Amino acid sequence: MKKSFLSLGILLSIQFGFAQSVDTNFGSNGTVTHAEKGSFFQTTLLPDGKMIFSGNFESSTSKKAVILKLNADGSLDQTFATAGVFTMDLYANTNYFEGFSKVLVQSDGKLFFAYGNQLDNGIDPESLTLNLMRLNANGTLDTTFTNPWTTTTTDIDNAPMDFKILSSGKYLSYGPNYMMRFNSNGSLDTTYGTNGIRTITFEINDVYVNGDNVYIDGHPTNNTSNRTLYKLLNETAGISGSNNYVTGRVYQNNASFYIDKNNSSVHELLKLDSNLAPDAAFGINGKVSLSTQLYVSQMLFQSGGSVIMYANNGSSSQTDHTFTRLNYNGAVNTGFGQGGTFTMTIPNSTGFESYADVLVHPNGSIYNLFYGNNNTNNIFLKRILLPNEVLAVKDDIKANHKISILENPVGNILKLSDDLENGNIYNISGKLIMSNLKGSEHTVNSLPKGVYIISDKGNNGQVSNLKFIKK
Numbered sequence: 001m002k003k004s005f006l007s008l009g010i011l012l013s014i015q016f017g018f019a020q021s022v023d024t025n026f027g028s029n030g031t032v033t034h035a036e037k038g039s040f041f042q043t044t045l046l047p048d049g050k051m052i053f054s055g056n057f058e059s060s061t062s063k064k065a066v067i068l069k070l071n072a073d074g075s076l077d078q079t080f081a082t083a084g085v086f087t088m089d090l091y092a093n094t095n096y097f098e099g100f101s102k103v104l105v106q107s108d109g110k111l112f113f114a115y116g117n118q119l120d121n122g123i124d125p126e127s128l129t130l131n132l133m134r135l136n137a138n139g140t141l142d143t144t145f146t147n148p149w150t151t152t153t154t155d156i157d158n159a160p161m162d163f164k165i166l167s168s169g170k171y172l173s174y175g176p177n178y179m180m181r182f183n184s185n186g187s188l189d190t191t192y193g194t195n196g197i198r199t200i201t202f203e204i205n206d207v208y209v210n211g212d213n214v215y216i217d218g219h220p221t222n223n224t225s226n227r228t229l230y231k232l233l234n235e236t237a238g239i240s241g242s243n244n245y246v247t248g249r250v251y252q253n254n255a256s257f258y259i260d261k262n263n264s265s266v267h268e269l270l271k272l273d274s275n276l277a278p279d280a281a282f283g284i285n286g287k288v289s290l291s292t293q294l295y296v297s298q299m300l301f302q303s304g305g306s307v308i309m310y311a312n313n314g315s316s317s318q319t320d321h322t323f324t325r326l327n328y329n330g331a332v333n334t335g336f337g338q339g340g341t342f343t344m345t346i347p348n349s350t351g352f353e354s355y356a357d358v359l360v361h362p363n364g365s366i367y368n369l370f371y372g373n374n375n376t377n378n379i380f381l382k383r384i385l386l387p388n389e390v391l392a393v394k395d396d397i398k399a400n401h402k403i404s405i406l407e408n409p410v411g412n413i414l415k416l417s418d419d420l421e422n423g424n425i426y427n428i429s430g431k432l433i434m435s436n437l438k439g440s441e442h443t444v445n446s447l448p449k450g451v452y453i454i455s456d457k458g459n460n461g462q463v464s465n466l467k468f469i470k471k
Contacts, residue, residue: 020336020337020342020384020385020386020387021384021385022344022382022383022384022385023365023382023383023384023385026073026074026381026382026383027073027074027381030382030383031380031381031382032073032074032075032380032381032382033378033379033380033381034068034076034378034379034380034381035377035378036057036376036377036378037057037066037068037085037377037378037379038053038055038056038057038066038068038377038379039055039056039057039058039371039377040055040056040099040371041053041054041055041066041068041357041369041379042054042055042101042102042103042357043357043359043367043369044102044103044104044105045359045361046105047105047109047457048424048432049072049361049362049363049424049426049430049431049432049455050069050070050071050072050077051069051070051072051359051361051367052067052068052069052070052103052105052111053066053067053068053069053070053369053379054066054067054068054100054101054102054103054113055067055099055100056097056098056099056100057087057377058097058377059375059377060094061094062089062094063089063091063094063096063097063098064087064088064089064098065087065088065089065098065099065100065115065116065117066085066086066087066100067081067085067086067087067100067103067111067113067135067139068084068085069081069084069085069086069139070084070381071430071431072361072363072426072430072431073430073431074381074383079138080138080139081135081138081139081140082139086135086139088100088115090117091117095119095120095121096117096118096119097117097118097120098115098116098117099115099116099117100113100114100115100116100133101113101114101115101116101162101163102162102163104163104164104165106165106169109136109137110134110135110136110137110142111134111135111136111137112132112133112134112163112165112171113132113133113134113163114130114131114132114133114160114163115130115131115133116128116129116130116131117129118156125154126154126156127152127153127154127156128152128153128154128156128159129150129151129152130149130150130151130152130159130160131148131149131150132145132148132149132150132171132182132186133145133148134148134186144185145185145186146185146186147183147185147186147187148185148186148187149182149186149187149188157176158175158176159175160173160174160175160180161173161174161175161176161204162174162206162207164207164208164209165209166181166209166235167209167211167212169184170182170183170184170189171184171186172207172209172214172235174200174204174207174216175204176203176204177199177200177201177202177203177204178193178197178198178199178200178204179193179197179198179200179204179207179235180192180193180196180197180198181193181196181198181235182196192235192236198235198236200216200218202218202219202220202221202228203218203219203220203221203224204216204217204218205217205218205219205227205250206250208250208252208257210252210254210255210274211255212233212234213231213232213233213234213255213274214231214232214234214235214237215229215230215231215232215252215257215276216229216230216232217229217230217250218230225246225247226244226246227244227245227246227247227248228242228243228244228245229242229243229245229250229257229259229272229276230242231274231275231276241275241276242276243272243276243277245259245261245270247261247263248260248261248262248270249296251299251301253301253307255273255274256271256272256273256274256279257271257272257276258270258271258272258299258307259272260296260299260309262295262296266289267289267290267291267292268287268288268289268290269283269287269288269290269307269309269326269330270286270287271283271286271287271330272286281328281329282328282329282330283329283330283331288326288330288331290324290332292311292322292324292341294311294313294322295311296309296310296311297310297311297312297355298310298357298358300358300359300360300366301360302360302386302389302465303362303389303463303464303465304328304388304389304390304465305327305328305329305389306325306326306327306328306333306389306390307325307326307330308323308324308325308326308360308366309323309324309325309326310322310323310356310358311324312354312355312356314348314354316348317347317348318345318346318347318348319345319346319348319352319354320343320344320345321343321344321345321346321356321368322341322342322343322344323337323341323342323343323344323366323384324336324337324340324341325337325340325341325342326340327389327390328389328390333389333390335387336387342384344368344382344384346370350380351372351373351374351376351378351380352370352371352372352373352380353370353371353372353373355370355371356368356369356370357369360386361430362426362430362453362455362463362465363426363427363428363430363453364385364386364388364428364451364453364465364467365383365384365385365386365430366383366384366386367381367382367383368381368382368383368384369381370382385428388467403416403417403418403420403456403464403466404416404417404466405417405454405466405468408468408469409468409469409470409471410444410468410469410470410471411445411471412443412444412445413441413442413443413444413445414441414442414443414444414454414468415440415441416440416441416442417440418440419438419439419440420437420438420439420440420442420454420456421438421456421457422436422437422438422456422457423435423436423437423438423454423455423456424436424437424454424455424456425437425444425447425452425453425454425455426452426453426455427450427451427452427453428450428451428452428453433447433452437454437456444470447470448470449470449471450469450470451467451468451469451470452467452468452469452470453465453466453467453468454466454467454468
């Protein structure tokens with residue numbers, strides 16, 4: 001590793017002065033509109049900065065499963081599937097609800113997910129059919145996915161809830177009291193548990209994967225107010241650690257876990273490390289107290305350790321979408337918005353539903369996905385430009401894959417404190433400008449003046465994002 005003054009063990013705080021704002025140059029007057037594209041989606045950020053929205057389309061005459069692939073400018077990626085849209089509509093009968101699960105991205109760029117249809121005609125017993133699926137990166141069916149698992153059940157409450165990709169390349173699913181493992185070709189792995197299913201002795205709320213480790217958020221049967229987060233060294237191992245956090249909502253950020261505990265009198269955020277112990281560098285003994293009592297519906301994580309909490313609060317005339325940012329150490333970033341909170345107000349007359357799905361992009365912005373109200377299938381995108389984070393830059397850069405820019409603004413040569421392992425440079429709109437960068441010095445004299453983002457994924461899987469100015 002190249003030595004620098006950082007190796008002296010100095011902890012520095014760095015912040016650049018970019019103000020947060022709604023990007024009025026995004027789409028038409030700050031909004032990208034896609035008419036009649038879908039009713040509900042789950043979002044997935046791809047390594048190249050493009051986005052996948054997976055979900056469904058539902059109207060009085062049609063119900064179908066839909067996947068959209070969008071460029072960073074909000075337009076449909078015309079190279080994916082059919083003009084950016086992949087659909088399945090197996091049943092003309094609208095008693096069948098059809099949809100796709102959240103898309104998971106494999107290291108080879110392929111897209112794994114499940115298709116489901118549910119029959120509800122008010123006469124026959126409700127039934128759910130699930131099929132595992134995999135697409136190539138361009139939206140075509142992956143013909144190497146030769147034996148995808150499928151099931152039909154009337155026991156909908158005990159059906160699989162979600163899917164994860166394991167470090168082995170296999171897939172893990174889970175239900176209320178079990179986990180299932182699938183081979184890379186989609187077949188049920190009958191070597192796992194009993195014929196592919198491992199019974200869990202408590203109720204599962206959610207499952208998280210980081211490397212080989214599997215974490216289970218669970219509670220005793222019929223006692224949801226006594227929640228515990230459990231650590232397993234892998235999906236076959238026993239419990240190696242736990243944290244009985246009792247109540248709250250769990251969010252994962254790589255090897256860290258954040259637990260949002262909010263009631264009528266106290267709002268606290270806990271941060272746990274990979275062993276489920278409080279992170280002493282966050283707040284006081286891993287805990288920060290927050291003044292806001294707004295219900296946090298989503299939590300976003302930036303590469304420098306910042307945490308952004310999203311909430312919405314509607315009235316008869318408008319909805320306030322609020323974003324509160326904490327620094328890496330849990331302190332409120334008071335330079336963000338007003339006292340740490342930025343508010344985007346959307347009048348009800350715009351035709352947006354009050355709720356938004358949000359994601360942080362490596363181009364330094366938050367994308368907000370809105371749905372059309374009054375049962376329309378229109379979707380709307382807005383983009384918020386973020387100021388740079390207050391970063392903790394530590395020594396041992398290579399171990400933590402923390403790279404800094406030695407000279408910023410940058411002239412003809414971009415000089416870094418350590419080598420990129422698999423770096424890409426994006427412009428502020430999210431367009432990929434340079435790719436597959438390795439090493440610590442890169443010629444950028446051909447870049448126009450402006451703001452750019454370097455995104456580098458290390459061999460350990462950790463992603464670093466840095467912003468620089470080309471002068």
